[in-house]
Amino acid sequence: MSTALQTAPQTSVNIASHLPAMAATQPHKRAVVVPSGRDKQGNVTWAHLTFRQLDQSSDRIAHGLESVGIRRGVRTVLMVKPSLEFFALVFALYKVGAIIVMIDPGIGSKALKTCLKEVQPEAFVGVPAAHVARLIFRSSLRSVKINVTVGPRLFWGGHRLRDLKEAAPETPYLMADTEPDEVAAVLFTSGSTGIPKGAVYTHGMFDAQVRFLKQMYAFGPDEIDLPTFPLFALFDPALGMTAVIPDMDARKPGSADPKKIIEAIEDHGCTTMFGSPALLRNLGRYGAEHDIHLRSLKRVLSAGAPVPHQVLRDMEGMMRGGQVFTPYGATESLPVANIGSHEVLSDTHEGTARGLGICVGKAVDGITVRVIGVTDEAIATWSDDLLVEPGAIGEITVKGPQVTREYFGRPVQTALAKIDDGGQVVHRMGDVGWFDEQGRLWMCGRKSHRLQTARGPMFTVPVERVFDQHEGVLRTALVGHGEAGSELPVLLVEKEAGASLSDAALISELQALASRSERTQSVADIRVYPGSFPVDIRHNAKINREQLRLWVARQPT
Numbered sequence: 001m002s003t004a005l006q007t008a009p010q011t012s013v014n015i016a017s018h019l020p021a022m023a024a025t026q027p028h029k030r031a032v033v034v035p036s037g038r039d040k041q042g043n044v045t046w047a048h049l050t051f052r053q054l055d056q057s058s059d060r061i062a063h064g065l066e067s068v069g070i071r072r073g074v075r076t077v078l079m080v081k082p083s084l085e086f087f088a089l090v091f092a093l094y095k096v097g098a099i100i101v102m103i104d105p106g107i108g109s110k111a112l113k114t115c116l117k118e119v120q121p122e123a124f125v126g127v128p129a130a131h132v133a134r135l136i137f138r139s140s141l142r143s144v145k146i147n148v149t150v151g152p153r154l155f156w157g158g159h160r161l162r163d164l165k166e167a168a169p170e171t172p173y174l175m176a177d178t179e180p181d182e183v184a185a186v187l188f189t190s191g192s193t194g195i196p197k198g199a200v201y202t203h204g205m206f207d208a209q210v211r212f213l214k215q216m217y218a219f220g221p222d223e224i225d226l227p228t229f230p231l232f233a234l235f236d237p238a239l240g241m242t243a244v245i246p247d248m249d250a251r252k253p254g255s256a257d258p259k260k261i262i263e264a265i266e267d268h269g270c271t272t273m274f275g276s277p278a279l280l281r282n283l284g285r286y287g288a289e290h291d292i293h294l295r296s297l298k299r300v301l302s303a304g305a306p307v308p309h310q311v312l313r314d315m316e317g318m319m320r321g322g323q324v325f326t327p328y329g330a331t332e333s334l335p336v337a338n339i340g341s342h343e344v345l346s347d348t349h350e351g352t353a354r355g356l357g358i359c360v361g362k363a364v365d366g367i368t369v370r371v372i373g374v375t376d377e378a379i380a381t382w383s384d385d386l387l388v389e390p391g392a393i394g395e396i397t398v399k400g401p402q403v404t405r406e407y408f409g410r411p412v413q414t415a416l417a418k419i420d421d422g423g424q425v426v427h428r429m430g431d432v433g434w435f436d437e438q439g440r441l442w443m444c445g446r447k448s449h450r451l452q453t454a455r456g457p458m459f460t461v462p463v464e465r466v467f468d469q470h471e472g473v474l475r476t477a478l479v480g481h482g483e484a485g486s487e488l489p490v491l492l493v494e495k496e497a498g499a500s501l502s503d504a505a506l507i508s509e510l511q512a513l514a515s516r517s518e519r520t521q522s523v524a525d526i527r528v529y530p531g532s533f534p535v536d537i538r539h540n541a542k543i544n545r546e547q548l549r550l551w552v553a554r555q556p557t
Contacts, residue, residue, distance in 0.1 A: 014097070014175050015210070058173075060169075094184060126148075254282070265296065311324075326360065337362060348440070358444075359443075370387060393433065475533065
């Protein structure tokens, strides 16, 4: 149980209202900084908008969008790369009260077509490449009546953002007086455990997330953030922080050049950053190898998948007393819990090595987190009878103002993930875990990834983290082989680059390690996977276990 987040009753709220408030209090502070090229010496050059400029730019765009019919309640697909235009467009769309639809283009053409078709957008705003894709997927986008191109417009017609902005008045835009429960966006999940689902966000939910983040990390007035994930970057203007967009492909964080990330931090004195575990792995390793210290950096946030302990050590080594925070949550509910690397490395890492799972910390104040029995069936109504005994592993649930109520156009998936609790929505995280005696939550993997063996359920993360501590292992994945109820555990191993041990020697040492823990004694089948594990497209960190399970099934017995 956590204490309530103190908020005044709200009759209306628009998440964009944070921007003019910041423009009034800190008009000359840089709001967004983006790379604009490189000079003759090879140094990156930067372009920026101050808070006042971003507010004024989004006002003019809002006028232009409204003039062509993009207004309150219009579902609008937004496919624009992180840029000055991206930030101005997002706030303009919120100001007019439109519903922003965001989908990762890297999810694959089949999944993208499915998502676009079910959301039935009425407007499409994108860069030229996105409009080419729109024409390819035109059968899924018959509902689109308004098209706006960001950049050169070729043969597809519609409006150009530049023209709309130039024709718009320079007067402040009267922001839509949206209600807290009014839909602000449909944000699609990464699809790491199936077809992506559209989480429906309201203005009140976004506003709650801003307040939670302020409460958790005490961001100061002079903060400068390096957000390497576009959705997290959007919180920065609302929090009054400068957002510095690094020179990288946001679609491939695991391939980001550490030198360019360091360059951005040093050029602007970034005090905080967000990075996926895959990005931080490469950055931390590069920093350790080259003895690099980022003295301005006070905190690093990472989410999307568990962060290996060595990555935490490497990143701490680059900061002067700072630490890595790993807020636990999901697209449907973020944040849920929080823990810092100081506590992990001084305390909970030992439990992880013994097979207890990964400690994700205590629930954020204002949020109720409970653990219920594991079932794949829908649960219509909350009852305390659902709760497991203290210390037992079950499915993690969360209730709070940041919890989404539904998936867009997916009543079956909504029923499987949501529980009515006296008119409030409880979200089933789809993760399993347990609470320790100190009230800390330990995560033990995805419910759908559990093995159903003859001895009972077997959860992935507690097992994998026992083996992950071996210096020759980059990461492991536990998958089942056979039918549910009699599955046999198979541990797949991705070797550390440059590992000196042969595959046979590594397997022998891991089998010896398995015998020391009750959690892992039944893991006899250990195999080295050829190459890198398949991972999600959003964070490049979540292992696609379904593909690995199919790989195991194809191997000769």
